[in-house]
Amino acid sequence: MNVIQRIKNLFKRGGYALSGKDLKSINDHPKINIDPKELARIERNLKQYQGDYPQVEYINSHGHLQTRDYMSLNMRKLSADVLSGLVFNEQCEVTISDAKDEEKKENSFKSAHEFIEHVFEHNKFKKNLADYLEPTFALGGLTVRPYVNNETREIEFSWALANAFFPLRSNSNGISEGVMKSVTTKTEGNRTIYYTLLEFHEWEKDKEGNSIYVITNELYKSESPSEVGKRVSLDELYKGMEEVTHIKGLSRPLPNYLKPSGFNNINPHSPLGLGIADNSISTLKKINDTYDQFWWEIKMGQRTVFVSDQMLNTLPDESGKPPVQVFDPDVNVYKSMRMGSDEEFVKDVTNDIRTEQYIAAINQSLRTLEMEMKLSVGTFSFDGRSMKTATEVVSENDLTYRTRNDHVYEVEQFIKGLVVSVLELAKTFKLFHGEIPTFEHIGVDFDDGVFQDRAALLRFYGQAKTFGFIPTVEVIQRVFKVPKETAEQWVDEIEREQLRIDPTEINERTARRMFGDEE
Numbered sequence: 001m002n003v004i005q006r007i008k009n010l011f012k013r014g015g016y017a018l019s020g021k022d023l024k025s026i027n028d029h030p031k032i033n034i035d036p037k038e039l040a041r042i043e044r045n046l047k048q049y050q051g052d053y054p055q056v057e058y059i060n061s062h063g064h065l066q067t068r069d070y071m072s073l074n075m076r077k078l079s080a081d082v083l084s085g086l087v088f089n090e091q092c093e094v095t096i097s098d099a100k101d102e103e104k105k106e107n108s109f110k111s112a113h114e115f116i117e118h119v120f121e122h123n124k125f126k127k128n129l130a131d132y133l134e135p136t137f138a139l140g141g142l143t144v145r146p147y148v149n150n151e152t153r154e155i156e157f158s159w160a161l162a163n164a165f166f167p168l169r170s171n172s173n174g175i176s177e178g179v180m181k182s183v184t185t186k187t188e189g190n191r192t193i194y195y196t197l198l199e200f201h202e203w204e205k206d207k208e209g210n211s212i213y214v215i216t217n218e219l220y221k222s223e224s225p226s227e228v229g230k231r232v233s234l235d236e237l238y239k240g241m242e243e244v245t246h247i248k249g250l251s252r253p254l255p256n257y258l259k260p261s262g263f264n265n266i267n268p269h270s271p272l273g274l275g276i277a278d279n280s281i282s283t284l285k286k287i288n289d290t291y292d293q294f295w296w297e298i299k300m301g302q303r304t305v306f307v308s309d310q311m312l313n314t315l316p317d318e319s320g321k322p323p324v325q326v327f328d329p330d331v332n333v334y335k336s337m338r339m340g341s342d343e344e345f346v347k348d349v350t351n352d353i354r355t356e357q358y359i360a361a362i363n364q365s366l367r368t369l370e371m372e373m374k375l376s377v378g379t380f381s382f383d384g385r386s387m388k389t390a391t392e393v394v395s396e397n398d399l400t401y402r403t404r405n406d407h408v409y410e411v412e413q414f415i416k417g418l419v420v421s422v423l424e425l426a427k428t429f430k431l432f433h434g435e436i437p438t439f440e441h442i443g444v445d446f447d448d449g450v451f452q453d454r455a456a457l458l459r460f461y462g463q464a465k466t467f468g469f470i471p472t473v474e475v476i477q478r479v480f481k482v483p484k485e486t487a488e489q490w491v492d493e494i495e496r497e498q499l500r501i502d503p504t505e506i507n508e509r510t511a512r513r514m515f516g517d518e519e
Contacts, residue, residue, distance in 0.1 A: 023228035084133035111434035170271035
């Protein structure tokens with residue numbers, strides 16, 4: 001059955017390659033079958049994240065159709081920025097150790113820990129992840145794939161946002177097969193050529209029934225940025241790139257997919273994640289429409305004064321020609337209007353701007369947005385107050401803190417999966433020769449002390465220690481976020497310091513100074 005399936009895949013791949021058919025969209029590929037609504041949702045999220053909205057059409061006072069830019073509050077970006085800053089920062093520490101095993105005196109994963117530290121530092125992983133978390137929460141997904149740079153023999157990372165990774169096969173444990181898309185532009189004369197590289201990551205079985213990881217590269221060429229185009233040779237853009245690569249010894253896919261916490265209720269059968277604002281589309285529109293109307297009212301609310309045209313009339317000079325009236329070109333307050341002799345020659349028709357009403361309406365919509373995103377009241381504000389900072393989120397009962405913890409779990413599992421993928425790939429290419437750890441041996445410390453009141457923690461664990469409910473080493477580990485070995489050293493030093501101030505010990509030291517060690 002496996003052989004038959006491989007033959008089918010070969011004919012399917014080869015027949016498609018020879019057909020020369022243009023791909024209008026990624027879904028036209030025979031291997032890819034993504035719900036078009038999911039693709040449209042991701043594209044909409046990207047446009048909103050970019051602040052890309054169509055222009056507003058309106059009829060002016062002369063009955064002519066006019067257009068203007070739409071003014072929006074980019075709450076999709078702002079909310080993602082706030083949450084990403086709470087979830088992850090560059091102080092996060094990743095450790096690989098079997099120190100939990102009391103029988104082992106040395107860390108058998110020391111080489112793995114040192115190798116991962118080098119790879120993460122080489123790729124500036126912490127900084128990049130801190131940057132990429134914002135579009136992850138805004139769009140609904142992020143993919144990181146490790147690969148070997150053949151020139152430097154270093155492990156590099158390839159990053160892909162939600163609009164550049166598409167699942168091919170998935171289960172309850174995640175996405176097992178997928179395709180990554182990358183677009184490169186090239187100028188030929190006056191034309192701009194768009195090259196799209198599709199990188200398929202799939203599993204196959206060999207004759208012995210062992211799983212083999214297969215990477216297939218396909219290159220497409222188009223003159224339109226909205227189309228994938230026609231398949232061309234890889235050498236046209238990537239010299240020396242292999243079309244198919246087989247890798248043995250992997251237990252998990254190389255692309256590691258991160259999605260925000262929560263179920264995809266918009267498409268329950270999709271393995272793709274949702275952006276944190278995807279269930280708040282109507283609220284976002286209400287906020288943007290109110291802000292746009294507020295901005296337009298401010299623009300249209302500038303002072304306007306109608307003056308009689310008689311006030312602007314001038315008498316002709318001696319030659320019979322009326323003189324030219326010169327006005328300050330920057331002044332647009334006065335408008336000429338024919339008025340009767342019995343009317344006032346000056347009329348101020350400026351209307352007051354409804355500032356308080358608009359601010360109240362926007363703030364009310366922001367409260368709704370906070371509720372929908374499961375954020376604490378006061379996270380957002382449009383009345384000049386600063387947003388809620390991380391140091392204010394100090395209670396575990398805080399709604400923002402609980403929401404943050406849900407996302408932290410997803411990021412933690414993502415980092416652990418990436419660590420295993422890096423080590424397995426490095427071992428396959430003989431860049432690493434140590435033991436591959438499991439998730440249980442990988443620790444991720446998010447340095448979330450800013451969200452916890454250390455004094456309250458110390459009082460809580462201090463009382464627990466007094467009643468004998470928890471050992472001192474464990475208290476130090478939890479409060480000060482240090483490894484077990486460091487906590488044990490601290491306990492030893494504390495005991496020695498206490499011994500030095502013990503009255504009996506003081507008397508013995510005094511006696512030794514006066515009479516020596518021997519009487």
